[in-house]
Amino acid sequence: xQQVKQNSPSLSVQEGRISILNCDYTNSMFDYFxxxxxxxxxxxxFLISISSIKDKNEDGRFTVFLNKSAKHLSLHIVxxxxxxxxxxxxxxxxxxxxxxKLTFGTGTRLTIIP
Amino acid sequence: xxxxxQSPKYLFRKEGQNVTLSCEQNLNHDAMYWYRQDPGxxxxxxYYSQIVNDFQKGDIAEGYSVSREKKESFPLTVTSAQKNPxxxxxxxxxxxxxxxxxxxxGPGTRLTVT
Numbered sequence: 001x002q003q004v005k006q007n008s009p010s011l012s013v014q015e016g017r018i019s020i021l022n023c024d025y026t027n028s029m030f031d032y033f034x035x036x037x038x039x040x041x042x043x044x045x046f047l048i049s050i051s052s053i054k055d056k057n058e059d060g061r062f063t064v065f066l067n068k069s070a071k072h073l074s075l076h077i078v079x080x081x082x083x084x085x086x087x088x089x090x091x092x093x094x095x096x097x098x099x100x101k102l103t104f105g106t107g108t109r110l111t112i113i114p
Numbered sequence: 115x116x117x118x119x120q121s122p123k124y125l126f127r128k129e130g131q132n133v134t135l136s137c138e139q140n141l142n143h144d145a146m147y148w149y150r151q152d153p154g155x156x157x158x159x160x161y162y163s164q165i166v167n168d169f170q171k172g173d174i175a176e177g178y179s180v181s182r183e184k185k186e187s188f189p190l191t192v193t194s195a196q197k198n199p200x201x202x203x204x205x206x207x208x209x210x211x212x213x214x215x216x217x218x219x220g221p222g223t224r225l226t227v228t
Contacts, residue, residue, distance in 0.1 A: 043219030
């Protein structure tokens, strides 16, 4: 049972444009969400997070939006740069319920076209 | 430099042999985690530990064992009972508590069993 879903395996975006990566979840106990970026044969690096008490969090070119009623979050990257080409994972945890474990989506491969 | 180290980067073993993957962190984190990544899949949790001398099974613990004798170290043994051991293994660590925080990942070990 996939509790965190990233339905787009890949996405191509022109350099300078906005990249929007989507993530859906089914477990209503999830209250903390993170986005990680991963290059091949390397460990994921943390990008940005959001707790369920917020609906938006921004850090430089990266913004995460959370729609709790739809159980949906999205990561916006603007403007997109060639170095953003990587696989992006959405992850969720039920921290308020004492559960530190992260549940990951299957990832979206983002390719920025120069 | 604070961080997580995993060694070796690449590991080759014959079927039927146990193999131990190393993970060390100097971030003074209480919690440590082991994940496995397979092609086209997200990261799946194998084992995690929130305190020395204690650990819990994750979603795919069968065929694996761990120990947590020191705060800095969380080795993972892939036993001969693991049916599909070839994968990319990632170790992570984090603080434990309230507030917004993320898991930090090591560079990973690619294990190939033939």
